[in-house]
Amino acid sequence: MLSEWQNHKIQLRSYVHKRIDDVDAVDDILQEVYIKASSNLHQLKSKGSLKGWLYRIAHNTIMDFYRQRQPHEELPEDLIAEEQDTGAEARDEIARCLQPLIDELPEKYSLPLRLAELEGISQQAIAEQLGISLSGAKSRVQRSRVKLREKMMACCDFEIGQEGITDYYPKNPNCGPKCQS
Structure with a gap:
């Protein structure tokens, strides 16, 4: 896996860099892609589809990165859930x-x-x-x-x-x- 990773690492880094506005996060995301790919290597159907599979993992990791960054407000503790209308x-x-x-x-x-x-x-x-x-x-x-x-x-x-x-x-x-x- 390591040798295959080295073949695609530069292209994946460029792919991630173009899609992330935080330059410091590019290497973190790339590392996360490697970890996910290594731990899920058993899911890869054939070696010929490795490149596409790595790009799909990279894309999903980028989406996760942006989801985590979305601001959210904490709900007030005194908020009471509405009762469901039973009809x-x-x-x-x-x-x-x-x-x-x-x-x-x-x-x-x-x-x-x-x-x-x-x-x-x-x-x-x-x-x-x-x-x-x-x-x-x-x-x-x-x-x-x-x-x-x-x-x-x-x-x-x-x-x-x-x-x-x-x-x-x-x-x-x-x-x-x-x-x-």
Whole structure:
């Protein structure tokens, strides 16, 4: 490794010198490149790629040098971390908005939807409570969701982001009071 290093050392020094504004740090970086290359020689795939590999190590070491020099401010000790929003408040607001729309559905759709979505009851339990088959309960919940979606789209415009619905706006004044808390 030492003989190969000697072959490339002058060119690497020039490479580092052109990219570093601190002349005193050039030799330090060059030494760090040698140490990294020596300790990671086992990662080199073939001797033919040694020069490119050394330049990649030099480039990464230069980037590390500049990252370490970036100024940073210490955070105040009395800084309190913000509590993460669990979404409970948003779900409560949506539930208040959805409840009147669900109530407008015929009971054969509103009851299974309310049980599944607002009370979190399993579809098996809904089937038993309504005295219908499991597939019948699944079908009712699914149809109820479609009917609710149709009512929601007729009532409000929705903003959708990566997290889902981020905001909504009533389309007309008749729908507005339903979605107000």
